[in-house]
Amino acid sequence: MTYEFDFAAVLAYWPLLLEGVWTTLRLTFFCTVFGILIGAFCAVVRTSGPRWARWIVGLYVEFIRNTPLLIQAYFLIFGIASMGFRLPIMVGAVIALTVNIGAYTTEIVRAGIESINRGQLEAAECLGLSKMQTYLHVVIRPALERVYPALSSQYVLLMLASSILSSVGVEELFGISNRIQSDTYRNFEVFVVLGVLYLIMAVVVRAGFSVLGLALFPRRRKLGTPL
Amino acid sequence: MSPIVELKEVRKSFGAIEILKGVTFEVNKGEVAAIIGQSGSGKSTALRCMDRLETIQGGSMRICGHRLEDEKVDLKALRRDVGIVFQSYNLFPHLTVAENVMLAPRLVKGTRRTEARQIAEAVIAKVGLREKMDAYPEQLSGGQQQRVAIARSLAMEPKLMLFDEVTSALDPQLTGEVLRVMEQLAKDGMTMVLVTHEMGFARKVAHKVVYMKDGRVHEQGTSDILRTPSTVELADFISEAAEH
């Protein structure tokens, strides 16, 4: 074997790599926030909305979950561009990723909502809580707490999958590394560095989610067991 | 003064099956009424109708001045006046004992947090669980959970309390602690309607006993009817209950 590894040449681009890491994390953050909002809303509609709305949400969920993210991104981002709208690429990326993760979130949260006992609703009703209050405090909150572990792994996967958006020109970590490849021709080393960076980010983001979980759910903080 | 609970010829069916076939009885302010009867006699359904968890299809029902046969009855006002406790506690698992109790006052009445906390402390002390204020439901025994459920209803300061077989899911030794809380409530003058299997408790605490059979009130009167029933069916029911 004669190949000589040259990681130094790749690591010399650390400011660029750091910028990519930052962009990936920002992308993940925005999509997490919007994804949870959309997912929670659609899950409520799916479980207790009017018939037609349930049907539409069902269609959305099935369609997104049974087609690749790459095609969804092409469809949305090139599609929007073809209609003459000039969106900043980051906005397009957030839209594509949010549409995608929203469907997965819907399914996860729906499972959480369906796990809530009917007696809970009855108790809330008898205490005089309105439908809205019941949903917010007695259904959504414990449902989110219950599915939180599943949600956080889904969002770690989202972070990894955001690399796919490099193909539409988003300069997140994977996309920005193309520049290093074409500058140094050290493709393999670049991929090794990327792999290590993503592994670290996955660990960090996962840790972030569990800290957030402790902050959001006092019960979990105190008892340490899942709901 | 008109009674707090007034049922006249109340009818209720689920599909083709008629569960209540004309039920009539009254409960006055400060009274404790025990509804007894075999399972399937319609006693739980009658109780659930009183909080309008089920709508009635015939007759009239007046609870704390609310007309329940009226479709436009103000449910929010009704539920402010009536508290109900279920067999399966139904505490909110993600909230502490105090938060369970504070939730409704804060959301429904808009009570401020500090004030709601004071109310919670008072009612939780009343059911004897002051030291469990910040525990979560799963950390409590069934009896303790049921006492929290009672406290949660009391926090809304109801005029009438309904109890639906609240001790049926509990071990005998845990049943006692819940019944003692209910007895104290009765002594404090709370108007209560309870569906129960606890004949001893009914005998001791109830001012009024309603024996239901096949969707009708078969016999009613003061708790004396448990000692000297005037129908054969009630006599049989009492002796059967004594055997268990």
Add this chain to the structure above:
Amino acid sequence: MNWTFFISLLWGLWGTVVLSLLTFLFGGIAGFLIAIARISPVKTISMIAAAYIEFMQGMPLLVLMGLCFYGPGIFGYDSLTPLQAATFALTLYASSYLGEIWRGCLQSVAKPQWEAAECLGLTRWQRMRTVILPQALRIATPPTVGFMVQIVKNTSIASLVVGYAELSYNAKIINNSTFQPFLYFGIAALMYFAVCYPLSVQSRALERKLNVANR
């Protein structure tokens, strides 16, 4: 719509199906070994399997593709063709997920079953083959069919690093010359849907059947 383009998309779909089947075949074999290793009583083996899973699931599939595409040449082997590289990367990816899914199924076959089999004096491998596997297989079918959907979807990125021509690659090429993204990406999406949706439905149906049977 131009029919040549439609035919081209169909060819792409064929590429997708080929890559998916190869991935499922090799990923399944590797995944089975991972699952067995994961429940091995030898600590070192199970820890290596666990590390493998963490590793494969902690980085994007695109990075795996890059490593598989450029790696062999660097280590003195012949360079891989796009199909070989894509199959290699997807196999690594799929084996980690299938290994984890199947480990769960093996472990969920009730412990008493393991012990009962042990009491009968069967060796570990005999126990596995005659008692555990047949039961685990039943439990494993729904999530496995469900995971096939993930495989099919993930073949779409095989064009990005290694340049394997499958459905989304062909759709992209067509769009580059026609500028009708809604039409051609829409058709491509429908083609993916036509493959994935029946698998999803089947997975759910199998799961329901299993739940009923276990009640």
